[in-house]
Amino acid sequence: xxxxSRPAAALxxxxxxxxxxxxxxxxxxxxxxxxxxxxxxxGTSPAGARGCGPFPPRHAxxxxxxxxxxxxxxxxxxxxxxxxAEAISPLPAGxxxxxxxxxxxxxxxxxxxxxxxxxxxxxxxxxxxRWGGLVAVLTGQVGRHARITGLDAATGAVRWVLRLPGxxxxxxxxxxxxxxxxxxxxxxxxxxxxxxxxxxxxxxxAGRWPALAAAAGVVMFAMGERLTGYDAxxxxxxxxxxxxxxxxxxxxxxxxxxVTSNGSGPYTQTALAAVDPATGRAQWRFDPGSxxxxxxxxxxxxxxxxxxxxxxLVLPRSGLAMQKGVTVLNAPGLIDSGYRGELKVLLxxxxxxxxxxxxxxxxxxxxxxxVTEVKLVEVDRLAESExxxxxxxxxxx
Numbered sequence: 001x002x003x004x005s006r007p008a009a010a011l012x013x014x015x016x017x018x019x020x021x022x023x024x025x026x027x028x029x030x031x032x033x034x035x036x037x038x039x040x041x042x043g044t045s046p047a048g049a050r051g052c053g054p055f056p057p058r059h060a061x062x063x064x065x066x067x068x069x070x071x072x073x074x075x076x077x078x079x080x081x082x083x084x085a086e087a088i089s090p091l092p093a094g095x096x097x098x099x100x101x102x103x104x105x106x107x108x109x110x111x112x113x114x115x116x117x118x119x120x121x122x123x124x125x126x127x128x129x130r131w132g133g134l135v136a137v138l139t140g141q142v143g144r145h146a147r148i149t150g151l152d153a154a155t156g157a158v159r160w161v162l163r164l165p166g167x168x169x170x171x172x173x174x175x176x177x178x179x180x181x182x183x184x185x186x187x188x189x190x191x192x193x194x195x196x197x198x199x200x201x202x203x204x205x206a207g208r209w210p211a212l213a214a215a216a217g218v219v220m221f222a223m224g225e226r227l228t229g230y231d232a233x234x235x236x237x238x239x240x241x242x243x244x245x246x247x248x249x250x251x252x253x254x255x256x257x258x259v260t261s262n263g264s265g266p267y268t269q270t271a272l273a274a275v276d277p278a279t280g281r282a283q284w285r286f287d288p289g290s291x292x293x294x295x296x297x298x299x300x301x302x303x304x305x306x307x308x309x310x311x312x313l314v315l316p317r318s319g320l321a322m323q324k325g326v327t328v329l330n331a332p333g334l335i336d337s338g339y340r341g342e343l344k345v346l347l348x349x350x351x352x353x354x355x356x357x358x359x360x361x362x363x364x365x366x367x368x369x370x371v372t373e374v375k376l377v378e379v380d381r382l383a384e385s386e387x388x389x390x391x392x393x394x395x396x397x
Contacts, residue, residue, distance in 0.1 A: 060101050062108055073113035077101040091130045093153035098135050100125035105137055107156050117156030131179050131195035142168045150198050160198035171210020176232040182219045184210055190221055202235030213250045215277040220257050222248035229280050239280025254346050306337040313367045325351025328364050
């Protein structure tokens with residue numbers, strides 16, 4: 001299932017695909033409720049395959065669903081072969097909805113699902129990104145036929161093609177937010193490509209490790225306990241941060257680069273570090289002593305106007321922490337009185353099992369309390385106290 005939000009009409013667009021394997025003589029499962037029974041020609045069992053096949057027909061549809069759960073329109077998409085295709089999220093591009101199915105990119109009219117154009121990429125589609133009136137499509141990511149093609153979102157016409165050298169790309173690709181797309185080539189070269197014309201802005205060797213993220217005009221690359229920030233426009237190194245967990249991974253949540261490790265074993269570092277992408281400074285570090293999974297910086301669907309002289313503190317819910325191991329990562333999260341945006345809650349899962357949170361479920365609690373404004377006065381020395389300069393542990397256990 002693939003979804004996107006269409007804010008102007010509060011609708012969802014959903015692509016459904018049904019595929020299956022049944023014993024010889026079996027019948028394929030039913031199509032999703034409310035979907036047409038149009039099918040592609042049935043496939044046959046691969047040579048030498050036993051206990052599976054002949055394969056039933058595969059089906060795919062582009063479906064728009066209203067906020068009330070009603071189907072606004074549905075359009076059948078052609079399928080090829082017997083293996084399910086890579087799931088690629090569709091893109092809204094103005095009045096056009098762009099879908100990828102079995103190596104073909106489809107442009108559908110967003111109002112009624114009418115097919116406008118289809119572009120046969122010839123290779124499996126691994127990613128799509130929109131910039132202005134263009135949609136960039138990555139095909140054949142792993143191999144010598146990897147390329148990125150810029151399509152006109154309105155007509156499907158090819159505007160540019162960038163062939164990728166070597167054996168394609170490593171890991172995921174990351175939009176830079178200014179019309180660029182950052183990627184790691186199979187030879188370890190980090191490069192940013194302009195989605196406007198397909199030209200390479202810059203390229204430099206970084207390393208063969210698929211840990212990439214982008215925010216605040218900076219491309220962050222993590223490898224070997226080190227995080228490096230490159231200027232998204234020029235490729236110049238802005239900063240380098242060392243001493244991070246090994247087998248480093250990086251993602252962006254709540255405007256910060258969150259650095260974790262995907263390693264395992266008794267000697268793996270378990271710390272989680274939050275890095276300011278603009279400066280490379282570590283904002284905080286958190287180490288529970290065990291592997292952690294960052295869930296999301298989910299929007300709370302709530303905005304508040306806290307009066308001057310007060311502040312809001314976002315605190316964990318004890319029941320959620322005790323039963324599922326989920327808590328607020330930066331507790332207490334501080335909400336200033338002047339903030340008017342939507343509240344966001346940064347959650348972390350300390351448990352060993354994945355946790356699924358449903359819409360409307362209580363995930364945190366907000367405490368509003370008065371704060372005292374102080375005026376700093378510079379002095380030559382401070383007044384004496386009983387504790388004095390005694391630090392950690394000076395007061396006993």
